[in-house]
Amino acid sequence: MRAFDTAGNNFVLNGNPIRLISGAIHYFRVVPEYWKDRLQKLKACGFNTVETYVPWNLHEPEEGQFVFDGMADIVRFIETAGELGLHVIVRPSPYICAEWEFGGMPGWLLANSDIRLRCMDQAFLDKVDAYYDVLLPKLKPLQITNGGPIIAMQIENEYGSYGNDVEYLTYLKTGMEKRGIDVLLFTSDGPDDSMLQGGMVPGVLETVNFGSRAAESFDKLREYQPDKPVMCMEYWNGWFDHWREEHHTRGAQDVAQVLQDMLDQDASVNFYMFHGGTNFGYYNGANHSHEYEPTITSYDYDSPLSENGELTKKYEAVRDVIRKFTGKEPECELPQPLPKRSYGEVRLSEKASLFEQLEQLSKPVKRTCPDPMEKLGQSLGFILYSCHVSGPRPEMQLTIQDVHDRALVFLDGEYIGVVERWNPKSIPVRIPAGGAKLDILVENMGRINYGPYLKDYKGITEGVRLNNQFLFGWTIYPLPLTGSDTGALTYQSVTDEKQNGPTFYRGTFEAHEAADTFIRLDGWVKGNIYINGFHLGRYWEAGPQKTLYIPGPLLKQGLNEIVIFELHQTDNTVVSLVDTPDLG
Template sequence: MSIFAVEGNQFVFNGEPVRLISGAIHYFRIVPEYWRDRLMKLKACGFNTVETYVPWNLHEPNEGQFNFEGIADIVKFIETAGELGLHVIVRPSPYICAEWEFGGMPAWLLADPGMKLRCFHQPFLDKIDAYYDVLMPKLVPLLCTNGGPIIAMQIENEYGSYGNDTQYLEYLKEGKIKRGIDVLLFTSDGPGDFMLQGGMVPDVLETVNFGSRPKEAFAELRIYQPEGPIMCMEYWNGWFDHWFEKHHTRDAADVARVFDEMLSMNASVNFYMFHGGTNFGFWSGANDDGDKYMPTITSYDYDVPVSECGDVTDKFYAVREVVSKYVDLGPLELPEPIAKKAYGQVNMTQQASLFDSLDKLSTPVQRTCPDPMELLGQNYGFILYTTRISGPREETPLRLQYVHDRAQIFVDGEYKGVVERWNKDAEPITFSIPPEGVTLSVLVENMGRTNYGPYLRDVKGITEGIRFGAQFLYHWTIHTLPMEDLSKLEYTTAAAKSDGKPTFYKGTFEVDETADTFLELKGWNKGVAYINGFNLGRYWETVGPQKTLYIPGPLLRKGENELVLFELHGAKEPVVTLRDSAILG
């Protein structure tokens, strides 16, 4: 049994003063085979602690169905950290932000139109309780008070940036305690008055999150918390990227300088991130400031000490040098480098049209209105709405009220254009209708639910209705397309030239030795990639900044491997390249 506690203005571990030098590594953004490698690099940098969020939606993807296997095996991740002698900080808030889909909350919460989020709303609390009843018993044996590596746990995440419901925060605190959580509890907020006022809980340690000006941030904290250790729970030494943006970078010398300044103040520090990893599948989130929706890319490289594929960077060495001023580190010992390989070109020799494959992917439902995904029991992926419009009608604009997030419009199978949530000033799609009428199809992509700010309630698909001119259109055939299982698709030989419609492409390649590789999609447009059935995430080659998708070696197998692309707009030619380095810029 060990005790981690607060005594005066310092942390103590088993009665001895300790300063936490911590780094965020998210188990859910890394294939499990690489957890040890990333944790060893954290320790080699001189850090003594690893911090991780816990995404509720990963562990309870459907209500009452829990997942703690594979990439979701949080127990194994924490045990691995403990085997390496690392302390562990766990942040199992119902909400985590983290640029993660819906801030970690499960999409099925939104199936209840009356659900209130992140407040003392009993239906919301009941869902949290059911989740905690399963999660917390897995964490209790791993607490330091029970001989494990977990030294501290967060109550909620940056709550003061969102609300001021202290009754809700107290409920979460008591919920952890009554389930056997007896380690140090804490909150974390930005260093602003309203943030600290809204996010603090009496008799609970408050920490602050920032990327610069530590003296100012800690001075603000001291106004509200005159005593206790000072800690930056999120030192933003890098940043994340949205589609359409340039890749964010921060100078390593500047990161080291601010870090050194914090250590000179006897502060504890948690790097957010130390190693970012990847938003595999449909797990990337989005930001929405009320004026513009901004979806996050698949890579979570974050420009931090260890890159998306596990390489140590210049920032790693700069940070380690700072640590060495305060801790005797000894010689640098890194694990063996992970091999990377360029497997070359892969010919995507087979194809299957989405519209010809609907019966293999979905069972249609009939609805009066074009209901959003959540009301149909769908969490992620795409959704297709189809109806008839009578004719004749003159040239008229089609209005999607409102689309979340990106819709492709087809009239009698002919592509008419795209409607994007973030492009509100775009010219409307217009068309006329002959006397016999037309079939209208609207394919909507969920680009990730908002993960931060006041617009968290982010239902997907068509949120209100679809109009042709002033007239709402009713009676829809709806295909939910979560894209979780593509095994029933029937392929034919790929055409030499794409027809520009949503199509699945399949190719195979041989591997003698498995290694990390990077999927380059030059000449393609936008879609989703799968390797041996595993969803690598979204690509959007035409907008960037991400031009490759990272494929960890453990996802490959010796012999034949299968690559599937769901391409929304078509490619110049059905060929991709597997290279040995990323393109992110």
Template sequence: MSNLSISGDQFLLDGQPFRLLSGALHYFRIVPEYWRDRMLKLKACGLNTVETYIPWNLHEPEEGRFYFEGLADIEAFVRLAGELGLHVILRPSPFICAEWEFGGLPAWLLADDNMQLRCDYKPYLSKVDAYFDELLPRLRPLLSTQGGPVLALQVENEYGSYGTDKAYLNYLKEGMIARGMDVLLFTSDGAEDRMLQGGMIDGVFATVNFGSRAKESFAKLREYQPTGPLVCMEFWNGWFDRWMKPHQTRPAAEVEETLDEMLALDASVNFYMFHGGTNFGFMNGANLFDEYEPLVTSYDYDTLLDESGRPTDKFYAARKIIEKYVDLPPLELPPGIESRAYGKVRMTECAPLFTQLDALSHPVRRSCPEPMEKLGQAYGFILYSTKITGPSSGRELILQEVRDRALIFANGAYIGTVERWNPKGIPLEVPAEGLQIDILVENMGRINYGPQLRDPKGITCGVRLGYQFLHDWTIRSLPLTDLTGLTFVPDGDCDERLEPVFYRGSLHVDEPADTFLRLDGWGKGQAFINGFNLGRYWDKGPTKTLYVPAPLLREGGNDIIVFELHGVKEPVVSFVDQPDFG
């Protein structure tokens, strides 16, 4: 049984001086078969600790239904770290940010219009309590005080960037203590006055997050916490990508310089990230400051291991600096994971969306459009349909507060796209016999950081023709969690359709290896392999490929489904052996 304590300005582990050298690995962004590989590489870099967030929305996708299997098996992840001789830092706070959908909060919270988030609001706290009652007893046997590898837990995440509610922070702290979390509790905030003032609480160890200027950041922490070890809980050595923006990179030399500066101050550090991984499915987050900016599927982060787990220049640069301060054994990496280019695959079958609605959803009737959360839906797409009476001329169809991107069809013909960041009206001429309107809305990721955290999806206010609201809607939830009911026809029946279509093909594999799905000539949509949702693609970039880990493949035939929103001239995809970040 180990115990991490604080003596003066240093950590003690079992009474001996100890420096946390940690790296972030998110179990939920890595297929479980690769957890060991990533941890061994973390250890080979000279790190002694692995850190991970715990996303509430992964573990309680529907209220009262808890999930801890596969990608969500946090207990197996922590036990594996311990078996490999690594310590663990867990961040189980209700909110995690992490560029993850809704910052880890479950979408079903937004079904209540009155719900207040991240504050001392009893209905919210009751939901947190129910989650903690399920999660924390699972973590208790893994704590170092119980013989496990977990040394510390985070109370809340960068709360000072969001609010000032000390009663809320103390409620979380006391809730953790009451449930037996008897290891070091900590907060992490940016190294600014307002952030530390808002995020720190009495009796909880404070850490700071930054990417450069270590001396200045630690000096600011010292103003608020005069003694104790210096800890950078998030050393931002790379950054994340957003759709329609350039690929983000940071030179290894800058990372090397800042790391050296920290270690020279006898500080502890957690690399955020050590290995980023992938936002599989619909789980990317979004930012909203001047405009809504959704994140891409890849969470490569330009960090020490790339998206597929290969060491980068930053890995070797970081190890070189760590060796200045710690005696390390010779570098020994686990066997490399092969990647292969399987070549082109023609999608031989298709299923137009509007012919498959009954296989994918059940219609509900509402007077007004309602957002996903009101219908019990978290992710994916939602379809709103109504009939407009005619004649009508000279007016525009207005989607009031659409979130986030809508394709509009009149009598089955595509007539335009409305985007949250470009909320234009669509001119609409309605003939005397009226017009059928279908609006397919895509949730491109809930906001994960900042004051605009509340982010319901779909049509969140209403639809107007000119100044007149339209009523009597049929709504279909399309989370795309089960595509087994689709009925496919030969792909020639869907040639150049300007409507959403599911395309299906088969990839033959003699021996599974990592690969990257490339969708040149395709517009925007989702890709699935053997029923697993790989994530979003979009020709606007910056990313041009989707990572396919080998464990998702099988020997022989592999079922590929691509849900294309805008149509494709030639339904051919390719599997290459290298990623492309544009």
């Protein structure tokens, strides 16, 4: 028997029964300087285990180029958890969902139009194997079988919600074992017949994911797995938010009661999430059931720890249940609260027009058709399509056929409208006798992370028409706009004249102490924020999110830079740095 294993209806650790009380903390949603703080708070709440996904696209952003430092230093995160005496559950599936861009898969997979995702397609499996050849050797020495804190690892994630290719799941299992993974392996699915039938692997522990009705969910799992321990691998004690919706909340006592119900069922549990964190940069995902719904920058999740790591009423209620269940106080004391500061108003006094500085930001390519990002080797950010339209033409309807996801349209430099994936309207245009230049700036607002529409190309995926005539002959500018490229811009002073078109604004502020703060953007419309070159994420007046969290480690004592890429316009280039979040 392994050091951690199953024995009948129990988990056992070194021969002794153990109940796992676990919480999800995603290292990739928390700045590394705060990993220990969040993990200490987990243990101080009475938890004995931390769980994390592993996003493939973070670790291999470009094919064959691997990243395992900074926020991607998974080894350091696991070691930190181990130093605190926490067990670790790792979920390194090729697909993780997680409300994360493309469910964690890298966008460059879609450069191959024929690739089939999450099944026994050799083109897909070859890419997974190359990734696992690099990732899994880093995790191997951290397993409990080698004296490390990892006690279990997941094969695939909620696969029964997507497919039923057991051969594919078995391939992943075998591939993990061949690369030295010898801890307990498991799968996780919804407590539903079709999901369990599609997602289970013979001989592999199955777990279930749900937010309520614990007894009913575990009864269904026991129908399929009567001789194994039961575990809720994702206890949805909160929920995530989409843009243009209200902020989701759930009562603390309700969450505590469902936890009690699970413990009464002799079950183990993993809180999803214990601490949500932030979808920094472009890494938010999107859902698509009836229409495309992108996730906001905050991943607060209404979890026991807030986005900026503060204890909530839910934390206190959960801690009380665990204390009563274990009959003892947590073994870890809470760390000192992290400082928050209100730095006041910051005026962004310089600007740089996107259209005037395209050559500093992008190398254009010529294409017959307005190809999507993936065909140009781009995964994230924006992409600009330009072409000349001959004239004269009386009023015609400009249609962007299947835009993913939001397009700003300009004719001879003048903004004429927006086309959104969830509102695919046509725009009436008139072309003068000498013709006109058509510019279309498209934003990737996050690839779909769950369901049957994962193959989510970005940009203009089919074509552009005037009435029924397709337009050909395009100059395309890939614009990843990661933050490092904004330093190449040439800025000029902001004037009273309103800016026409997408614009970068820059300002600075002094910080005598680098502390957590929140940037408020009243009067701004939509865009992205960069703090000292770090891409913080997206903002949008559509809400619900009204502030973006700036972790203190992103700041420095002395002068700090804010760059905002505003897609529309603002009447007052001022932001506020406040000490209180506003998620709507």
